[in-house]
Amino acid sequence: MLKESLFLLVFGIAGANAFALDWDYAADFSPSSNPAGGWTYGWRGTIPGTALAEFNLSGNAAGVSGSLDYWQNNTIPFMGCYKNNSGLGFDGGEGTLTPIGEASMHPGNGLNAVARWTAPANGTYFYSFSAAAFGGNINGISSLHLVVNGVMIDMALANIPYTYGPVHNGSVNLLTGDVMDFVVDMEDGNFNHDSTGVRAHISTVPEPATMLALGVGFVALLKRRKK
Numbered sequence: 001m002l003k004e005s006l007f008l009l010v011f012g013i014a015g016a017n018a019f020a021l022d023w024d025y026a027a028d029f030s031p032s033s034n035p036a037g038g039w040t041y042g043w044r045g046t047i048p049g050t051a052l053a054e055f056n057l058s059g060n061a062a063g064v065s066g067s068l069d070y071w072q073n074n075t076i077p078f079m080g081c082y083k084n085n086s087g088l089g090f091d092g093g094e095g096t097l098t099p100i101g102e103a104s105m106h107p108g109n110g111l112n113a114v115a116r117w118t119a120p121a122n123g124t125y126f127y128s129f130s131a132a133a134f135g136g137n138i139n140g141i142s143s144l145h146l147v148v149n150g151v152m153i154d155m156a157l158a159n160i161p162y163t164y165g166p167v168h169n170g171s172v173n174l175l176t177g178d179v180m181d182f183v184v185d186m187e188d189g190n191f192n193h194d195s196t197g198v199r200a201h202i203s204t205v206p207e208p209a210t211m212l213a214l215g216v217g218f219v220a221l222l223k224r225r226k227k
């Protein structure tokens with residue numbers, strides 16, 4: 001879903017082109033359409049590469065607590081893209097936990113779950129992503145990779161139970177139809193308990209942390225000029 005952002009207005013940079021477009025894996029997650037809102041849910045056998053087999057089965061899976069909307073393949077268990085749209089924290093019964101509103105991905109055995117975002121126009125796109133081990137109290141370790149047009153450019157480990165690791169930020173120049181794949185791999189040769197919290201955000205303006213840093217720099221510059 002495209003969203004106009006008030007972000008620039010907040011920072012007082014309102015102007016004729018002060019509309020930001022942004023996309024978010026969790027916020028945009030569609031339980032009914034694939035692809036949807038710029039995202040395609042699927043998988044492939046490698047981390048890098050451009051191949052993508054689309055998930056063909058959607059539904060809602062109830063846990064001991066809460067439930068997850070999902071996209072999966074009808075013949076491959078567990079592997080998929082998920083979001084907790086229920087009003088309760090999701091407990092899968094094996095120590096897994098997905099908080100309300102959070103989205104996740106789960107790899108297969110040697111297969112990688114992929115959330116693909118496709119650029120709608122030529123431009124510079126700013127991204128941020130991080131990963132959490134939602135199955136982590138029983139040693140589920142996995143990894144989230146950013147693959148741009150087939151090339152892996154960054155990765156985040158999901159190795160701390162229920163906790164998001166460092167946020168990875170950056171920007172890429174893309175052409176219409178170029179793809180950014182967020183790829184979850186089982187990492188340690190074992191795909192059990194690899195429910196992986198995925199936060200992935202793409203915007204046409206810098207991420208808040210980047211803008212904040214720019215703003216701080218600007219204020220510092222003003223102070224220097226006053227001297």
Ligand SMILES: [Ca+2]
Pocket residue numbers: 140141142186187188189190191192194
């Ligand atoms: Ca693993």
